[in-house]
Amino acid sequence: MIPVPASLAPMRRFLRRKRRAGLPIILMYHRIGDTAGEASSDPWGSAVSPARFAQHLDILRRRRVVLSLRQLAARLAAGTLPHNGVVVTFDDGYADNLHAAKPLLETHDVPATVFAVASAIGRPTGFWWDELAAILLRPGALPPTLRLETGGTTQGWDLGAAAHLTAADAEACRDWRGWQPPPTPRHALFLSLWRWLRERPDTQRLESLDALRAWAGDGARPAASPRPLTGEELVRLAEGGLVEIGAHTATHAPLPRLGAALRDREVAGSKASLEARLGHEVRAFSYPHGEHDAASIASVRQAGFACACITGETHVRRHTDPLCLPRIQADDWDGEEFERRLSQEFIA
Numbered sequence: 001m002i003p004v005p006a007s008l009a010p011m012r013r014f015l016r017r018k019r020r021a022g023l024p025i026i027l028m029y030h031r032i033g034d035t036a037g038e039a040s041s042d043p044w045g046s047a048v049s050p051a052r053f054a055q056h057l058d059i060l061r062r063r064r065v066v067l068s069l070r071q072l073a074a075r076l077a078a079g080t081l082p083h084n085g086v087v088v089t090f091d092d093g094y095a096d097n098l099h100a101a102k103p104l105l106e107t108h109d110v111p112a113t114v115f116a117v118a119s120a121i122g123r124p125t126g127f128w129w130d131e132l133a134a135i136l137l138r139p140g141a142l143p144p145t146l147r148l149e150t151g152g153t154t155q156g157w158d159l160g161a162a163a164h165l166t167a168a169d170a171e172a173c174r175d176w177r178g179w180q181p182p183p184t185p186r187h188a189l190f191l192s193l194w195r196w197l198r199e200r201p202d203t204q205r206l207e208s209l210d211a212l213r214a215w216a217g218d219g220a221r222p223a224a225s226p227r228p229l230t231g232e233e234l235v236r237l238a239e240g241g242l243v244e245i246g247a248h249t250a251t252h253a254p255l256p257r258l259g260a261a262l263r264d265r266e267v268a269g270s271k272a273s274l275e276a277r278l279g280h281e282v283r284a285f286s287y288p289h290g291e292h293d294a295a296s297i298a299s300v301r302q303a304g305f306a307c308a309c310i311t312g313e314t315h316v317r318r319h320t321d322p323l324c325l326p327r328i329q330a331d332d333w334d335g336e337e338f339e340r341r342l343s344q345e346f347i348a
């Protein structure tokens with residue numbers, strides 16, 4: 001392939017933007033909350049402050065045609081995608097989706113879909129990735145070695161320089177994101193543990209987190225990380241019809257790496273569990289970490305979902321598979337930055 005001169009790159013970006021201008025966008029949020037007072041950082045960029053979320057909604061209302069995921073899926077099926085359409089979604093099912101996000105969605109009359117992890121509903125502790133960040137990414141010293149024994153396997157880590165994280169380093173790395181190179185040995189350890197835990201079955205992850213808290217000296221302390229919705233909060237979130245509940249598997253398992261039986265249990269099981277709580281059909285799904293393959297798409301179709309979301313910085317097009325709807329992650333951008341990115345169709 002002939003290399004493209006660097007001087008042509010801005011022109012290419014311009015043409016890509018122009019081609020995609022006005023195609024519908026699906027935005028992905030997770031938590032609506034302030035992280036300023038929290039001891040650890042937000043390595044997955046999952047928190048947007050309520051003030052900034054309100055700015056995003058105000059801009060979307062003025063600049064785009066806001067519609068629900070259900071409406072977008074219907075327009076996709078009918079071949080009538082709306083010009084400048086935008087859909088708001090949330091992953092995981094945090095309690096703040098009810099307490100902080102829903103009042104703002106109501107104020108701005110913006111519909112949204114919340115994809116909840118079924119087994120996390122009502123759990124008093126936070127999601128495992130938040131708990132891990134709370135243990136690992138706050139400043140201080142940790143024991144020099146770590147051994148986790150679970151499911152008949154033992155994994156060991158020698159911390160070396162990762163045993164120490166200074167307050168200055170923790171503060172300087174607050175804006176670090178997990179998809180960037182780790183800036184300190186402690187951040188590298190965090191990523192190593194995150195990858196290891198991600199592949200464990202849920203019961204083993206919970207055991208390992210208990211062990212990690214005890215190892216870090218947090219055994220007696222209550223979890224400080226944001227918690228999932230309770231069953232009662234889930235029902236309240238869906239009340240009024242502005243917020244639709246979707247499924248995000250039973251345990252947030254990476255579907256492409258599961259056997260057929262387990263995969264179907266994660267997909268169909270989460271649908272049945274949420275429907276039992278809500279008393280109505282759950283029609284939308286999102287793949288944990290956006291990870292999907294032909295088998296997981298087939299499993300989602302077989303379970304009876306009408307549409308499903310992945311991740312990926314692109315738009316919904318005429319021929320987009322309704323079971324692979326791309327979404328763009330919204331970060332904690334202020335109104336000016338959000339508007340700038342929106343005007344560039346979120347293409348860097």
Ligand SMILES: [Zn+2]
Nearest residue numbers: 091092288289
């Ligand atoms: Zn998720």
